[in-house]
Amino acid sequence: MSSDCYSVVETRQKDTVLCPRCGEKGKPVPLATVGAMAKTEVEAAKLSAAEYKLCRNRDCPVVYYAGEVQLEKSDLRVPVNFKERNYEGPVCYCFNHTVASIRAEIQTKGHSTAQGIITQEVKAGRCACEVKNPAGTCCLGDVTRAIQAAMAPL
Ligand SMILES: [Zn+2]
Secondary structure (H helix, E strand, O other), X not given: OOOOHHHHHHHHOOOOOEOOOOOOEOEEEOHHHHHHHEOOOOOHHHHOOOOEEEOOOOOOOEEEEEOOEEEEHHHEOOOOHHHOOOOOOEEEOOOOEEHHHXXXXXXXXXXXXXXXXXXXXXXXXXXXXXXXXXXXXXXXXXXXXXXXXHHOOO
């Protein structure tokens, strides 16, 4: 997967539709992301929409929707970082930086090297955000938030 993480965000962000469950504005998410994230037992009918939106509201169980079709976080193969409280799992799904690993590094070194490492890997074309990250885009925004949250209590 050599697609550029950033172009997906920039070119598709204008078009927004509200989440049928919580009413928040969703963001377009690539079809490839929905297909890659859905568990094998998710009904084919739920995966046949032409385009999906992503709901990032932490308190809403819906991750992807297309009209009345809704995929909840329990329909996905991976834990969804932006849907959980007290989350310890991955925020960078390509290179497996977790909230726990980021916090541990900050506790031992006083800072996080995750952003620098991820940026290098992205430049080298080794990321696969579209099929590994449930948001379907580059993880750096979520990683930055995780680092800030880990730094805050120190
Ligand atoms: Zn929602």
